Amino acid sequence: MYSYMGDVNLTYDKQAISVDCVIFGFDGKSLRVLLKQRQRELPSGEVLVDSKLPGSLISDSEDLTCAAQRVVQTLIGLRNINLRQMEIFSDPQRVQGNELEWINKYYGITLSRVVTMVFFTLVKLDSKLIAYTERREADWVELNDVRHLAFDHNKILIAAIDRLITLFRQEPVAFDFLPRKFTLRHLQNLYEAVYDIAIDNRNFRKKMLSLPYIVPSGESEKEVSHKPAQYYYFDRRKYRQKNNKIFKLGFIY
Amino acid sequence: MYSYMGDVNLTYDKQAISVDCVIFGFDGKSLRVLLKQRQRELPSGEVLVDSKLPGSLISDSEDLTCAAQRVVQTLIGLRNINLRQMEIFSDPQRVQGNELEWINKYYGITLSRVVTMVFFTLVKLDSKLIAYTERREADWVELNDVRHLAFDHNKILIAAIDRLITLFRQEPVAFDFLPRKFTLRHLQNLYEAVYDIAIDNRNFRKKMLSLPYIVPSGESEKEVSHKPAQYYYFDRRKYRQKNNKIFKLGFIY
DNA sequence: ACAAAAGTGTTCCTCTTACACCCATGA
């Protein structure tokens, strides 16, 4: 038997699990995150508006991934979004005081602790999607413009950005941020936004054009007041065939 | 207000959170994982012995990380182990039937669902540590020798191995597996075990010796019946100074 | 002297970097 069994204090009726979603979007120029507005009534009767990451408590019968899907779907109207798990935030004091009261009032229950699992995902922004989310009192905020968030959501967001950078170095997630057909300039803007650096465009194009899974579509931009750029697409099948699980000494740290 | 609020079914008294720990160890030759023996009495009265990943339900007041620390500390006797969060496994059906009964009997409670957060960590194996864990009915099993595990623990282990490989490409975690002073051969064996490949030893040594944070200690092996190898150590400070957050086009996928 | 593992150098080739100008389009 486990010798530490006696230490475990079991009173599970006051603890809940929630999911929070960090939804990154890219509009061709800059990187944004989706924040939900929150109204909070102070004891004085004054109403404060601030922002939080979108999230929800989970149902008993619900997989956490389903809960996160539900949150995302409700806000941006898309099914089958590719969500990725991040950290769980489980400090017993992470939600307390006014913040805990807000949750209890909001859901009509009495909790003493909320543990939250964070998911994140990447979407392409267009004016239609932006309008859709704004009707739901959610805003796409540029990463540099994010101010104070509810709960420990600033901390969560910082962890998500870190995770995003890591992910970009492991997998071709960039294309989740872009429309199916994109220009190399959009792709470069995205890398520059994520890594926060400048990249030489000749070297960048050379690199991209050497990859067999970045394929010219034959179409070009229209009605732009400069030389129109070609559209490319990402060929997932070619990517899987070629580039899987290679080991190079260069990967050793 | 959240439009999906009505969907959430709130009965939190039958759901628990557990932690499971995937503890990888390296003995200089091969890669192992720590498994806990489990006794299970069948309705027939027969007693089955199988294996599971070490884990525990969590206390109300406990951070998940603390719970995982507790599990690890109890089994291997070391404090302040550097644990890393992995996925959460939250399928409502992941534990049911006999398996669920076993948990309820074991902890003396009545749960209908257990969600588990997985942590993993890396340790160096020596005969002292192996003896310590064996006294606690836990075994260091070679990865290739792992057979059927309790619950969904095979699935969890596979995910952990995948995570381990990814991590090796991102950070110098190798040194968490090795004693403070190690030979280049041990280091190479470790990379070969994790990636499951053969590496040319000349190229490997050249690469390692070019890294400023892999430093010869001046000492050598003793009492070996062949040419004694030099010991090296990993200089964490030098690593942090040099190698942080560089961007190269080669990282683009 | 032999077994066993440590340790060593060179060449080829690929990939990254640095760098500056012309091109196509709409206004």
Place this chain on the structure above:
DNA sequence: TCATGGGTGTAAGAGGAACACTTTTGT
């Protein structure tokens, strides 16, 4: 014709890959 962003080539250097033999120690 001009403003705007698209699109191009080359040379130098760094680093990875392939490859086989000598050295040191204990037995």
